[in-house]
Amino acid sequence: MQFLFGFFTRNKELNDFKRQLKNVVGFSPNNIALYKTALSHRSVREGADENNERLEFLGDAVLSSVIAHYLFRKYPYKGEGFLTEMRSKMVNRQKLNEIALKMGxxxxxxxNKLDNALKISHIFGNTLEALIGAVYLDKGYAKTQYWVEKYIILPYLFMEDLETIEINIKNKLYGWANKNGKLVDFITMEETVESGRRLFTIAATVDGEVIAQAKGFNKKDAGHQAAVLAIEKLSL
Amino acid sequence: MQFLFGFFTRNKELNDFKRQLKNVVGFSPNNIALYKTALSHRSVREGADENNERLEFLGDAVLSSVIAHYLFRKYPYKGEGFLTEMRSKMVNRQKLNEIALKMGxxxxxxxNKLDNALKISHIFGNTLEALIGAVYLDKGYAKTQYWVEKYIILPYLFMEDLETIEINIKNKLYGWANKNGKLVDFITMEETVESGRRLFTIAATVDGEVIAQAKGFNKKDAGHQAAVLAIEKLSL
Structure with missing residues (x-):
């Protein structure tokens, strides 16, 4: 509690925080200090044990696991390549940031609201991951799983839409390049053998510079995934 | 059970499998079919719902989450960069394959034991991930967490050793290059702003070809991580 009283100067502030937090997450948190840390960006708290970066590391992993299990159940006959791709569409930076903003x-x-650089970054998506880390430590895995599915996947991730994104992803990149006088290309960086199959590393390049790369057991999958990452990176 | 009887032609085989499995994992599995799938490489079962690739996808995520939580607890004052790096040292392909072999x-x-390409790949590490996926579906997260810590981390991952690896990692790469007449270099591929900080992408190159790349909030971290990945990729 010492930590909390150090941060919230008055009891009213603490109560306001509790109420707002409950409104956003939809349940009553136990360990308030944990959520406080999860919601503190390093621009206001430098210490690794005080800002949300450690919880972001944890929450990112927990979210990835919850999403993996969700996809595993939802698509019982789809291969690992499809599942991996769907997950990367669900939890990319851009998407998480959008969801975080919608969640309030x-x-x-x-x-630090005066730091302009923060405005163009994805700090709210990162904060959402940290919040998931806090929920996990506070309530355990099973409840976090339920919470992520009910409060993140169900309201914000429309699986049918995400399934169809894949078709046009390279075109989106080519379209952007065309409009902006850039040259987009996909090149094979590497070809190895993994588990008895050929594994390709394909890079998406813009004007010859590697923007993103991805691996896949065929060039189409790897190229597609590289395009997904490139689009994310270019914030298209 | 139909699936099991289709695979194990005699009851004795099924019982032998159960016994061996119990010896390896250290507990009595409930859903034997699940473990059977986890231990079946695609070289003997083509169907996505019959071989272990889907479970590998799931187990990889669950393992990552368990390791994240373990590191979070073990190093309460270390930052996200350190935790990420430690995890990548713990769960890289090479390491997991070694552990899988030691576990039996x-x-x-x-x-397919006749497939020579499989001998040089990391199929047992991948199988271990699939096995973790099976344990998770069979026993739930909490028991999987306990099992991974007791049967994988404790006996095979010596944290103090892993902590010190970092110091010499670039030297190891330079040493290899020197011996083999190669030229290793680290180049900055990209520099962006992320959450208000500069984010660097550093690539490790061998004779001008990009072998691995990594991101970090300073060049040292990113370069180090690129070296770790390059060493893994080159199987050094």
Whole structure:
């Protein structure tokens, strides 16, 4: 509690925080200090044990596991390549940041509002991952799994839409290049043998510079995945 | 059970499998069919719902989450960069394959023993991930967490050793290059701003070809991580 009283100067502030937090997450948190850390960007708290970066590391892994299990159940006959691709569409930076904003995380995140660089970054998506880490430590895996499915996947991730994105992803990149006088290309960086199959590393390049690369057991999959990453990176 | 009887032609074979499996994992599995799938490489079962690739996808994520939580607890004052690096040292392909072999997974894995390409790949590490996926579905997260810590981390991952690896990792790469008449270099591929900080992408190159790349909030971390990945890729 010492930590909390150090941060919230008045009891009213603490109560306001609790109420807003409950509104956003939809349940009553036990360990408030944990959520406080999860919602504190390093721009206001430098210490590794005080800002949300460690919890982001944890929450990112927990989210990845929850999503993996969700996809495993939802698509019982799809291969690992499809599952991996769907997950990367669900949990990329851009997407998580959008979800975090829709959930209202911006209102309860503590960050330096004068820092303009933060405005173009994905700090709310990162904060959402940290929040998942806090829920996991506070409530355990099973409840976190239920919470992520009910409050993140169900309302914000439309699986049928995500399934169809794949078709046009390279075209989106070519379209952007065309409009902006850039040259997009896909090149094979490497070809190895993995588990008895050929494994390709394909890079998406813009004007000859490697923007993103990805691996796959065929060039189509790897190229597609590289395009997904490139689009994410270019914030298209 | 139909699946099991289709695979094990005699009851004795099924019982032998159960016994060997129990010896390796250290507990009595409930859903034997699940473990059977986890231990079946695609070289003997083509169907996505019959070989272990889907379970590998799931187990990889669950393992990553368990390791993240373990590191989070073990190093309460270390930052996210350190935790990420430690995890990548713990769960890289080479390491997992070594652990799988020590655990005796080779004996109970079903794969095409005539396929020479499999000998140089990391199929047992992949199988271990699939096995973790099976344990998770069979026993739940909490028991899997306990099992991974007791049967994988404790006996095979010596944290103090892993902590010190970092110091010499670039030297190891330079040493290899020197011996083999190669030229190793580290180049900055990209520099962006992320969460208000500069984010660097550093590539490790061998004779001008990009072998691996990594991101970091300073060049040292990113370069180090690129070296770790390059060493893994080159199987040094």
């Amino acid at each position: 995380l911006k209102k309860i995140t503590f960050y | 997974l080779k004996k109970i894995t079903f794969y």
